Amino acid sequence: MTEPTGRRERKKAQTRQSLADAALELFLDRGYDQVGVKDVADAADVSVTTLFKHFPSKEALVFDQDDDLEAALVAAVRDRTPGQSIPQALRDHILLKQTQFAVHTTDPRFADFTRMVQETPALRDYAHRMWTRHEAALARAITEAVGAPEDDISCAALARFALEARGLILRHAEPNRAADEAFALLEHGWAASHPGG
Amino acid sequence: MTEPTGRRERKKAQTRQSLADAALELFLDRGYDQVGVKDVADAADVSVTTLFKHFPSKEALVFDQDDDLEAALVAAVRDRTPGQSIPQALRDHILLKQTQFAVHTTDPRFADFTRMVQETPALRDYAHRMWTRHEAALARAITEAVGAPEDDISCAALARFALEARGLILRHAEPNRAADEAFALLEHGWAASHPGG
DNA sequence: CAAAATAAGTGCAATGACTCAACTTTCGAA
DNA sequence: TTCGAAAGTTGAGTCATTGCACTTATTTTG
Numbered sequence: 001m002t003e004p005t006g007r008r009e010r011k012k013a014q015t016r017q018s019l020a021d022a023a024l025e026l027f028l029d030r031g032y033d034q035v036g037v038k039d040v041a042d043a044a045d046v047s048v049t050t051l052f053k054h055f056p057s058k059e060a061l062v063f064d065q066d067d068d069l070e071a072a073l074v075a076a077v078r079d080r081t082p083g084q085s086i087p088q089a090l091r092d093h094i095l096l097k098q099t100q101f102a103v104h105t106t107d108p109r110f111a112d113f114t115r116m117v118q119e120t121p122a123l124r125d126y127a128h129r130m131w132t133r134h135e136a137a138l139a140r141a142i143t144e145a146v147g148a149p150e151d152d153i154s155c156a157a158l159a160r161f162a163l164e165a166r167g168l169i170l171r172h173a174e175p176n177r178a179a180d181e182a183f184a185l186l187e188h189g190w191a192a193s194h195p196g197g
Numbered sequence: 198m199t200e201p202t203g204r205r206e207r208k209k210a211q212t213r214q215s216l217a218d219a220a221l222e223l224f225l226d227r228g229y230d231q232v233g234v235k236d237v238a239d240a241a242d243v244s245v246t247t248l249f250k251h252f253p254s255k256e257a258l259v260f261d262q263d264d265d266l267e268a269a270l271v272a273a274v275r276d277r278t279p280g281q282s283i284p285q286a287l288r289d290h291i292l293l294k295q296t297q298f299a300v301h302t303t304d305p306r307f308a309d310f311t312r313m314v315q316e317t318p319a320l321r322d323y324a325h326r327m328w329t330r331h332e333a334a335l336a337r338a339i340t341e342a343v344g345a346p347e348d349d350i351s352c353a354a355l356a357r358f359a360l361e362a363r364g365l366i367l368r369h370a371e372p373n374r375a376a377d378e379a380f381a382l383l384e385h386g387w388a389a390s391h392p393g394g
Numbered sequence: 395c396a397a398a399a400t401a402a403g404t405g406c407a408a409t410g411a412c413t414c415a416a417c418t419t420t421c422g423a424a
Numbered sequence: 425t426t427c428g429a430a431a432g433t434t435g436a437g438t439c440a441t442t443g444c445a446c447t448t449a450t451t452t453t454g
Contacts, residue, residue, distance in 0.1 A: 008421055012431070037411065047433055052412065125322070153378040157365055161358045161382070168354055181350035181390075185358070189386030193378075205450055209402070234440060244404050249441065 016054045018044040023061035028112055032062075032120045059126035062117070070134040072097065074141040086142060087190050090162040091183040095175065118171070132163050146194055154193050161186055213251045215241040220258035225309055229259075229317045256323035259314070267331040269294065271338040283339060284387050287359040288380040292372060315368065329360050343391055351390050358383055 022043035026035045037058055041051045055061050073093065080089035117123045139159035143152050165182045172178035219240035223232045234255055238248045252258050270290065277286035314320045336356035340349050362379045369375035 006422070008430070011420095015431085036409090048411090049413085049434080050432055053431075058411065125326075129322075153365065153369065153375050154382055157362065157379040157382050160361055160365060164357055164361050165354065168350065168357060172350065178350050182354040184390060185351055185354050185386035186382070187386065188389035189382035189384065192385035193381060203451075205401070208449090212402085233438090245440090246405080246442090247403055250402075253441095255440065 012054075015044070015046060015050070019046065019051055019054055020061060024113070027062065028109055028116065032116060032123060057126075059122055062123060063127065063130060066130055066133075069097075070137050073134055073138050077138070077141040077145050085187060085190065086145060086158065087162065087183050087187040091165075091179050094162070094166050094169065095179050128167065131166060132160075135159050135163055138163065154190075158186060158190055209251075212241070212243060212247070216243065216248055216251055217258060221310070224259065225306055225313060229313065229320060254323075256319055259320060260324065260327060263327055263330075266294075267334050270331055270335050274335070274338040274342050282384060282387065283342060284355065284359065284380050284384040288362075288376050291359070291363050291366065292376050311367075325364065328363060329357075332356050332360055335360065351387075355383060355387055 019040060023035075023040045026039055026043060037051060038048055040061065041048045044051070051061075076089050076093035077086055080086065117127055136159075139156045140150070142148075142155040142159055143150055146155065148155050162183075165179070165186070168182050169175050169178045216237060220232075220237045223236055223240060234248060235245055237258065238245045241248070248258075273286050273290035274283055277283065314324055333356075336353045337347070339345075339352040339356055340347055343352065345352050359380075362376070362383070365379050366372050366375045
């Protein structure tokens with residue numbers, strides 16, 4: 001058990017990668033709704049059943065694991081530079097991660113990819129679900145950072161609003177400005193109820 | 198053409214109602230995912246094809262038309278009592294409409310209904326989509342009320358956050374307190390950037 | 395009023411995402 | 425080297441949703 005790299009796991013990862021690659025290729029080419037799951041499976045030369053052993057849904061073919069996303073979010077609050085407010089820390093973190101959320105960041109057709117996600121309802125919703133999945137964890141991180149009771153509502157509200165702000169930022173031409181204005185609202189509101197934070 | 202009440206339209210409305218009733222009954226009884234569209238159609242004694250002529254999807258069987266929802270939201274901002282802030286007006290409106298959003302408000306099993314919606318992902322998502330569908334209209338109403346440019350970001354942010362606050366309010370035991378705290382955040386943040394509003 | 399347009403409703407077949415139940419192949423570990 | 429678990433396959437099946445051709449009832453109109 002030195003390294004978890006048996007031939008088996010390598011082949012599995014390879015199959016998975018083939019599927020993701022084939023899917024991205026086809027989706028960008030013909031459009032998400034114009035490509036069937038069977039097309040993807042055929043292109044990757046596996047059966048449809050195998051495809052669903054690797055990805056839980058058609059939408060999941062497009063997005064990568066976000067296992068570390070929650071940890072990063074929590075860390076952004078917990079380990080923020082001293083003196084920085086929680087809304088500020090979240091603003092920075094979201095602006096930073098905004099481009100890293102999608103799978104194939106290295107793909108040259110990244111702009112096409114982003115546009116496709118925003119224009120395809122199924123993908124847009126899925127991305128939103130994946131992103132807001134960690135709202136509870138973020139809320140808990142905030143309550144801990146500020147010493148509030150576990151079920152404090154303003155902390156839960158800040159968590160939700162901060163995550164929802166991402167959608168506003170993504171669709172505006174000037175992400176930085178959008179982030180500034182959206183988070184300024186949260187910043188001031190937060191400062192009013194949490195003078196010490 | 199005195200009243201728009203021909204026999205045809207009456208029968209149509211009746212069929213629609215039968216479907217909604219049968220669906221609610223079955224869903225509450227067995228659970229949304231344990232009931233097929235065919236079961237609902239059979240219970241209402243119509244064909245599946247007919248069901249989909251009346252409702253665009255299985256989820257839509259559970260929720261009523263929300264044609265006036267957008268208008269009410271816009272009016273809540275436009276016609277708020279003088280001196281009241283926009284966040285306050287939205288807080289009041291959301292607390293008021295919170296119970297009226299679902300179809301069968303008069304049904305005695307209303308609590309069961311709400312719980313079911315919150316516990317069934319498909320329904321939870323659909324309700325959220327229906328509710329946030331008018332975000333753009335709300336944002337426009339806010340920009341107009343405050344005289345900001347059409348694409349003002351803080352107005353768009355307030356619109357989104359206010360609508361998202363509903364989810365927070367719904368899941369807490371004390372809706373009024375939850376609404377107070379969540380909207381206090383928006384209230385202070387909004388006051389900071391819009392002193393005159 | 396008769397006939398022609400209109401709309402509700404039906405049955406059936408098909409698509410597309412997803413699941414399930416066997417079965418085969420291929421590694422990895424003892 | 426043998427044995428079991430994991431990867432993969434095949435094929436049938438479920439479920440929501442749509443399209444098509446058809447019947448039936450109700451309007452509308454000439």
